[in-house]
Amino acid sequence: MLTKKVKKRASLLVLFITATAIGAVLILKSLNKNILYFNSPTEIKISEDIDFNKRIRIGGMVKKNTLEITDQEIRFVVTDFKNEIKVSFKGTVPNLFAEEKGVVAEGKLQDKKFFIAERILAKHDENYMPPELKDIKKENVK
């Protein structure tokens, strides 16, 4: 079954696949920054070339006990548990937006610690469970 022809074709194929894979890796590496859908507060803090006039997205968790909703605006703190950014937003938020849940905010940075959002997206986590179970878990924590 493994004739000379097959072996020749196999080595050609291996070469082709490796070349394609390496090509893909190189493309993805060079695009790395653009592939990121949002930046975490830590990435904002360490990056040096921030364009304050450009719309960017930041993401992380809504910090506990920081969500303030007034009739003017919504304020909260986005955290990645190392660094934080304050966010101010006017408008409606999606259903899943809540404290201690993931959030992605689109808008402009005022400075490295303050962000004015034009759009809020909620980031859902990978946990799926029925509501009764959630209540049981809460009681256990208490």
Next chain:
Amino acid sequence: MFNLFNNSNIFGLIEVLINFINSIFFALLLVALSFALIFSPPDYLQGDSVRIMYVHVPAAWIGLASFTCISILSILNFLFKIKNFSLMTKSIAPIGLVFTCIAIVTGSIWGQPTWGTFWAWDARITSMVILAIFYLSFIAIHKFVSEESKAIKISSIVAIVGLVNVPIIKYSVEWWSTLHQPASIKITGTSSIHSSMLMPLLLMFFVLILYCALIFLMKYKTEIIRIKKKNLKRL
């Protein structure tokens, strides 16, 4: 060794399989759908919109799995020149395309109430769109390249290049920050999806796989008939 792939041998087997799947498919579909849409609990956070997952996740899995199958069959065809494999890839491709599109559309419908947007150009969603483009070009090549051996060659290249995209889709949610959530079901370690939801999900997956098998067999049968009509006794 490859006598098994002889047309007249397969033809009878295909008939039997089609009849068998036809006899159990609708009953199983009813059971799976009633579990997914009625008996399974709503999610603690999303409520009833979690039910879209029961179509979305299996569709995405099938989209990925079909492309992997096409790539592997293309590789085997290239190595051993078994023309039957190219008939198989030709029969799988439309199924994969349809399920990839279903995954994209249901995901978009789910995204509006939960994320707050229909569309986001994040790594997972973009790589799924690229998968759909690979499927489209694979099918288009078979449609528009009239010389068959040429069509098989070019489409094999597309399938093998597209294989690189499959792990990118799988790991996109881990390598980059995306709006799409990471995988809930892990092969190793505990899944972060409750068993009362996992069960209908796997059931739906099984039923949709059966559906794929049915469509594949019917399509494969037509391909064989088409070859027979050309008066070729063997491939």
